[in-house]
Amino acid sequence: MSLEQYKDSSDYRKIYQQIENLGLVEHIKHLDEYGYAVIPPALVAPEAFQERLLRAGLRVHERRTGEKVPLDDIATTRLAKDGPGFGHGDVLSDDPMFQEAVMNPTVLALGKYLCGNRAVLSDMLFSIKQKDPTLTHPLHTDQHGTPPPLPPYSQVANVTWVHTEYTKENGPLAIVPKSHLKSRYPTLEEGDFLREDAPVKAIPVEAAAGSLIVWHGSTWHGAYPRESAGLRLGLIIVFTRVYMKQISDLRNTVPKEILDRHPVEFARLIGANSLYPLSDDKTTMREDNAYMMSAARNPWA
Numbered sequence: 009m010s011l012e013q014y015k016d017s018s019d020y021r022k023i024y025q026q027i028e029n030l031g032l033v034e035h036i037k038h039l040d041e042y043g044y045a046v047i048p049p050a051l052v053a054p055e056a057f058q059e060r061l062l063r064a065g066l067r068v069h070e071r072r073t074g075e076k077v078p079l080d081d082i083a084t085t086r087l088a089k090d091g092p093g094f095g096h097g098d099v100l101s102d103d104p105m106f107q108e109a110v111m112n113p114t115v116l117a118l119g120k121y122l123c124g125n126r127a128v129l130s131d132m133l134f135s136i137k138q139k140d141p142t143l144t145h146p147l148h149t150d151q152h153g154t155p156p157p158l159p160p161y162s163q164v165a166n167v168t169w170v171h172t173e174y175t176k177e178n179g180p181l182a183i184v185p186k187s188h189l190k191s192r193y194p195t196l197e198e199g200d201f202l203r204e205d206a207p208v209k210a211i212p213v214e215a216a217a218g219s220l221i222v223w224h225g226s227t228w229h230g231a232y233p234r235e236s237a238g239l240r241l242g243l244i245i246v247f248t249r250v251y252m253k254q255i256s257d258l259r260n261t262v263p264k265e266i267l268d269r270h271p272v273e274f275a276r277l278i279g280a281n282s283l284y285p286l287s288d289d290k291t292t293m294r295e296d297n298a299y300m301m302s303a304a305r306n307p308w309a
Protein backbone atom coordinates (compact mmCIF):
# COMPACT_ATOMS: atom_id res chain seq x y z
CA MET A 9 0.00 0.00 0.00
CA SER A 10 1.44 3.38 -0.91
CA LEU A 11 0.40 7.01 -1.23
CA GLU A 12 0.18 6.57 -5.01
CA GLN A 13 -3.14 4.78 -4.61
CA TYR A 14 -4.78 8.00 -3.40
CA LYS A 15 -3.85 9.97 -6.51
CA ASP A 16 -7.02 8.78 -8.23
CA SER A 17 -9.22 9.92 -5.35
CA SER A 18 -11.48 12.94 -5.72
CA ASP A 19 -9.85 14.56 -2.66
CA TYR A 20 -6.40 14.44 -4.23
CA ARG A 21 -7.65 15.41 -7.70
CA LYS A 22 -9.38 18.47 -6.24
CA ILE A 23 -6.03 19.71 -4.95
CA TYR A 24 -4.12 18.82 -8.10
CA GLN A 25 -6.67 20.66 -10.23
CA GLN A 26 -5.87 23.83 -8.30
CA ILE A 27 -2.16 23.24 -8.84
CA GLU A 28 -2.80 22.97 -12.59
CA ASN A 29 -5.12 25.99 -12.72
CA LEU A 30 -2.56 28.16 -10.97
CA GLY A 31 0.33 27.14 -13.25
CA LEU A 32 2.21 25.39 -10.44
CA VAL A 33 2.77 21.93 -11.95
CA GLU A 34 6.49 22.35 -12.70
CA HIS A 35 7.08 23.87 -9.27
CA ILE A 36 5.31 20.97 -7.59
CA LYS A 37 7.54 18.53 -9.46
CA HIS A 38 10.56 20.39 -8.09
CA LEU A 39 9.03 20.35 -4.61
CA ASP A 40 8.46 16.60 -4.78
CA GLU A 41 11.96 15.89 -6.10
CA TYR A 42 14.08 18.33 -4.10
CA GLY A 43 11.93 19.04 -1.06
CA TYR A 44 11.41 22.74 -1.84
CA ALA A 45 10.35 25.10 -4.63
CA VAL A 46 10.42 28.81 -5.42
CA ILE A 47 7.20 30.25 -6.87
CA PRO A 48 7.86 33.46 -8.84
CA PRO A 49 5.95 36.67 -7.94
CA ALA A 50 3.87 36.58 -11.14
CA LEU A 51 2.17 33.40 -9.85
CA VAL A 52 1.59 34.83 -6.37
CA ALA A 53 0.02 38.32 -6.23
CA PRO A 54 0.04 41.72 -7.95
CA GLU A 55 2.68 44.26 -6.91
CA ALA A 56 0.19 46.51 -5.13
CA PHE A 57 -0.90 43.60 -2.91
CA GLN A 58 2.72 42.71 -2.19
CA GLU A 59 3.42 46.22 -0.94
CA ARG A 60 0.29 46.38 1.21
CA LEU A 61 1.19 43.06 2.82
CA LEU A 62 4.71 44.21 3.59
CA ARG A 63 3.39 47.44 5.10
CA ALA A 64 1.15 45.35 7.38
CA GLY A 65 4.24 43.51 8.62
CA LEU A 66 6.07 46.74 9.34
CA ARG A 67 3.02 48.00 11.26
CA VAL A 68 3.13 44.88 13.46
CA HIS A 69 6.79 45.55 14.19
CA GLU A 70 5.96 49.13 15.13
CA ARG A 71 3.06 48.12 17.40
CA ARG A 72 5.08 45.43 19.17
CA THR A 73 8.39 47.29 19.56
CA GLY A 74 7.55 50.99 19.13
CA GLU A 75 10.05 51.15 16.27
CA LYS A 76 8.88 52.58 12.94
CA VAL A 77 10.73 51.25 9.89
CA PRO A 78 9.84 53.29 6.78
CA LEU A 79 9.40 51.14 3.68
CA ASP A 80 11.84 53.34 1.74
CA ASP A 81 14.62 52.63 4.26
CA ILE A 82 14.58 48.83 4.39
CA ALA A 83 17.61 48.44 2.08
CA THR A 84 19.85 50.44 4.40
CA THR A 85 18.35 50.72 7.86
CA ARG A 86 19.57 49.07 11.06
CA LEU A 87 17.23 48.19 13.91
CA ALA A 88 17.55 50.02 17.22
CA LYS A 89 18.12 46.68 18.96
CA ASP A 90 21.35 44.83 18.17
CA GLY A 91 21.18 41.16 17.24
CA PRO A 92 19.87 39.13 14.30
CA GLY A 93 16.34 40.60 14.33
CA PHE A 94 12.79 39.66 15.28
CA GLY A 95 10.22 36.97 14.64
CA HIS A 96 6.78 38.38 15.38
CA GLY A 97 4.60 35.30 15.81
CA ASP A 98 0.83 34.83 15.64
CA VAL A 99 0.13 37.89 13.46
CA LEU A 100 -3.01 36.57 11.69
CA SER A 101 -5.46 38.65 13.72
CA ASP A 102 -3.24 41.74 13.72
CA ASP A 103 -4.17 42.96 10.25
CA PRO A 104 -6.71 42.06 7.55
CA MET A 105 -3.82 41.84 5.06
CA PHE A 106 -2.52 38.71 6.78
CA GLN A 107 -5.95 37.14 6.49
CA GLU A 108 -5.95 37.93 2.79
CA ALA A 109 -2.45 36.45 2.47
CA VAL A 110 -3.47 33.09 3.90
CA MET A 111 -6.52 33.00 1.60
CA ASN A 112 -4.31 33.72 -1.43
CA PRO A 113 -5.09 30.88 -3.89
CA THR A 114 -1.42 30.02 -4.52
CA VAL A 115 -0.59 29.95 -0.81
CA LEU A 116 -3.62 27.78 -0.07
CA ALA A 117 -2.95 25.39 -2.94
CA LEU A 118 0.60 24.80 -1.73
CA GLY A 119 -0.55 24.25 1.85
CA LYS A 120 -3.17 21.76 0.73
CA TYR A 121 -0.86 20.00 -1.69
CA LEU A 122 1.42 19.15 1.22
CA CYS A 123 -1.09 18.82 4.08
CA GLY A 124 -4.39 17.76 2.48
CA ASN A 125 -7.71 19.52 1.79
CA ARG A 126 -8.32 19.96 5.50
CA ALA A 127 -4.93 21.61 6.09
CA VAL A 128 -5.00 24.11 8.93
CA LEU A 129 -2.96 27.20 9.49
CA SER A 130 -0.50 26.51 12.29
CA ASP A 131 1.12 29.93 12.61
CA MET A 132 1.93 33.08 10.73
CA LEU A 133 5.08 34.92 11.66
CA PHE A 134 6.57 38.17 10.38
CA SER A 135 10.35 37.89 10.27
CA ILE A 136 12.85 40.75 10.30
CA LYS A 137 16.52 39.98 9.93
CA GLN A 138 19.53 42.27 9.90
CA LYS A 139 23.29 41.97 9.54
CA ASP A 140 24.58 39.77 12.36
CA PRO A 141 26.94 36.77 12.44
CA THR A 142 24.74 34.60 14.69
CA LEU A 143 23.63 31.26 13.26
CA THR A 144 20.03 31.52 14.48
CA HIS A 145 18.73 28.51 12.55
CA PRO A 146 21.03 25.51 12.16
CA LEU A 147 19.69 22.73 9.95
CA HIS A 148 16.42 21.33 11.26
CA THR A 149 13.05 20.19 10.00
CA ASP A 150 9.70 21.84 10.72
CA GLN A 151 8.24 18.41 11.47
CA HIS A 152 8.67 18.97 15.20
CA GLY A 153 8.35 15.89 17.35
CA THR A 154 7.35 13.25 14.80
CA PRO A 155 9.24 10.07 15.67
CA PRO A 156 11.58 8.90 12.89
CA PRO A 157 11.43 7.40 10.39
CA LEU A 158 9.59 10.54 9.22
CA PRO A 159 6.66 9.78 6.92
CA PRO A 160 7.03 10.19 3.14
CA TYR A 161 4.18 12.69 3.16
CA SER A 162 4.33 16.11 4.79
CA GLN A 163 2.68 16.73 8.14
CA VAL A 164 3.80 20.36 8.05
CA ALA A 165 4.23 22.80 5.16
CA ASN A 166 6.21 26.01 5.28
CA VAL A 167 5.17 28.65 2.75
CA THR A 168 7.38 31.70 3.19
CA TRP A 169 6.37 34.92 1.48
CA VAL A 170 9.59 36.67 0.49
CA HIS A 171 9.28 40.45 0.88
CA THR A 172 12.88 41.40 0.09
CA GLU A 173 15.22 39.71 -2.37
CA TYR A 174 16.94 36.56 -1.07
CA THR A 175 20.60 36.31 -2.16
CA LYS A 176 23.54 34.62 -0.43
CA GLU A 177 24.58 37.93 1.19
CA ASN A 178 21.05 38.81 2.26
CA GLY A 179 20.77 35.95 4.75
CA PRO A 180 18.51 33.60 2.82
CA LEU A 181 17.02 30.21 3.56
CA ALA A 182 19.52 27.34 3.50
CA ILE A 183 18.23 24.07 2.08
CA VAL A 184 19.65 20.59 1.73
CA PRO A 185 18.10 19.39 -1.54
CA LYS A 186 16.45 15.96 -1.39
CA SER A 187 16.85 15.81 2.40
CA HIS A 188 13.09 15.22 2.77
CA LEU A 189 13.83 11.73 1.49
CA LYS A 190 16.16 10.94 4.40
CA SER A 191 13.17 10.35 6.74
CA ARG A 192 15.10 11.59 9.77
CA TYR A 193 16.23 14.73 11.54
CA PRO A 194 19.74 16.16 11.13
CA THR A 195 22.00 15.53 14.11
CA LEU A 196 23.41 18.45 16.08
CA GLU A 197 26.72 18.04 14.27
CA GLU A 198 25.02 17.96 10.87
CA GLY A 199 23.08 21.10 11.79
CA ASP A 200 26.07 23.45 11.74
CA PHE A 201 26.17 23.86 7.97
CA LEU A 202 28.40 26.95 8.04
CA ARG A 203 31.50 25.09 9.27
CA GLU A 204 34.34 24.62 6.76
CA ASP A 205 34.20 20.88 7.32
CA ALA A 206 30.41 20.66 7.61
CA PRO A 207 29.35 17.06 6.98
CA VAL A 208 26.19 18.19 5.16
CA LYS A 209 26.21 20.83 2.44
CA ALA A 210 23.34 23.28 2.24
CA ILE A 211 22.63 25.70 -0.59
CA PRO A 212 21.26 29.25 -0.38
CA VAL A 213 17.79 29.60 -1.88
CA GLU A 214 17.75 32.73 -4.01
CA ALA A 215 14.37 34.32 -4.70
CA ALA A 216 13.03 37.61 -6.03
CA ALA A 217 11.01 39.84 -3.72
CA GLY A 218 7.37 38.75 -3.94
CA SER A 219 8.15 35.03 -4.40
CA LEU A 220 6.94 32.20 -2.24
CA ILE A 221 9.34 29.52 -1.04
CA VAL A 222 7.60 26.30 -0.09
CA TRP A 223 9.16 23.31 1.57
CA HIS A 224 8.20 19.89 2.83
CA GLY A 225 7.94 19.34 6.59
CA SER A 226 10.86 16.89 6.53
CA THR A 227 13.25 19.04 4.46
CA TRP A 228 16.46 19.96 6.26
CA HIS A 229 16.80 23.72 6.25
CA GLY A 230 18.29 26.63 8.16
CA ALA A 231 19.17 30.25 7.55
CA TYR A 232 22.36 32.01 6.49
CA PRO A 233 23.32 35.00 8.62
CA ARG A 234 22.78 38.29 6.83
CA GLU A 235 26.04 39.87 5.63
CA SER A 236 24.65 42.95 3.93
CA ALA A 237 23.14 46.16 5.33
CA GLY A 238 19.40 46.67 5.53
CA LEU A 239 16.67 44.22 6.41
CA ARG A 240 15.48 40.85 5.13
CA LEU A 241 11.70 40.72 5.54
CA GLY A 242 9.40 37.76 5.13
CA LEU A 243 6.07 36.32 6.19
CA ILE A 244 6.32 32.71 7.32
CA ILE A 245 3.06 30.80 6.84
CA VAL A 246 3.01 27.36 8.42
CA PHE A 247 0.30 24.81 7.59
CA THR A 248 -0.19 21.50 9.28
CA ARG A 249 -2.34 18.43 8.85
CA VAL A 250 -5.67 18.57 10.60
CA TYR A 251 -4.72 16.02 13.27
CA MET A 252 -1.59 17.93 14.34
CA LYS A 253 -1.48 20.57 17.06
CA GLN A 254 -1.26 24.15 15.79
CA ILE A 255 1.65 26.33 16.93
CA SER A 256 -0.77 29.17 17.72
CA ASP A 257 -4.17 28.41 19.25
CA LEU A 258 -6.01 30.16 16.40
CA ARG A 259 -9.22 28.20 16.91
CA ASN A 260 -9.71 29.84 20.31
CA THR A 261 -8.12 33.23 19.74
CA VAL A 262 -9.22 34.57 16.34
CA PRO A 263 -12.10 36.99 17.14
CA LYS A 264 -15.55 36.19 15.81
CA GLU A 265 -15.75 39.46 13.87
CA ILE A 266 -12.77 38.31 11.80
CA LEU A 267 -14.45 34.96 11.08
CA ASP A 268 -17.66 36.79 10.09
CA ARG A 269 -15.79 38.81 7.46
CA HIS A 270 -14.50 35.73 5.64
CA PRO A 271 -15.94 32.72 3.83
CA VAL A 272 -16.34 29.45 5.75
CA GLU A 273 -13.04 28.26 4.27
CA PHE A 274 -11.25 30.74 6.53
CA ALA A 275 -12.88 29.32 9.68
CA ARG A 276 -11.82 25.84 8.62
CA LEU A 277 -8.32 27.09 7.99
CA ILE A 278 -7.85 28.41 11.50
CA GLY A 279 -8.75 25.03 12.93
CA ALA A 280 -12.49 25.13 13.32
CA ASN A 281 -12.37 21.87 11.33
CA SER A 282 -9.83 20.20 13.58
CA LEU A 283 -10.66 16.55 13.81
CA TYR A 284 -10.53 16.55 17.61
CA PRO A 285 -11.84 17.60 20.03
CA LEU A 286 -15.26 16.97 18.54
CA SER A 287 -17.75 19.77 18.62
CA ASP A 288 -19.76 20.32 21.82
CA ASP A 289 -22.77 20.97 19.66
CA LYS A 290 -24.40 17.55 19.38
CA THR A 291 -26.35 18.62 16.33
CA THR A 292 -23.11 18.74 14.34
CA MET A 293 -22.12 15.22 15.34
CA ARG A 294 -23.31 13.80 12.05
CA GLU A 295 -20.97 16.08 10.16
CA ASP A 296 -18.11 15.19 12.52
CA ASN A 297 -18.81 11.54 12.00
CA ALA A 298 -18.96 11.83 8.22
CA TYR A 299 -15.65 13.62 8.25
CA MET A 300 -14.05 11.07 10.56
CA MET A 301 -15.12 8.31 8.22
CA SER A 302 -13.65 10.07 5.18
CA ALA A 303 -10.43 10.98 7.01
CA ALA A 304 -10.14 7.36 8.08
CA ARG A 305 -9.98 6.37 4.42
CA ASN A 306 -7.99 9.11 2.71
CA PRO A 307 -5.07 11.20 4.00
CA TRP A 308 -5.99 13.99 1.57
CA ALA A 309 -9.56 14.31 2.83
Ligand SMILES: [Fe+2]
Binds near residue numbers: 148149229
Ligand atom coordinates in the same frame (compact mmCIF):
# COMPACT_ATOMS: atom_id res chain seq x y z
FE1 LIG B 1 12.22 25.87 10.16
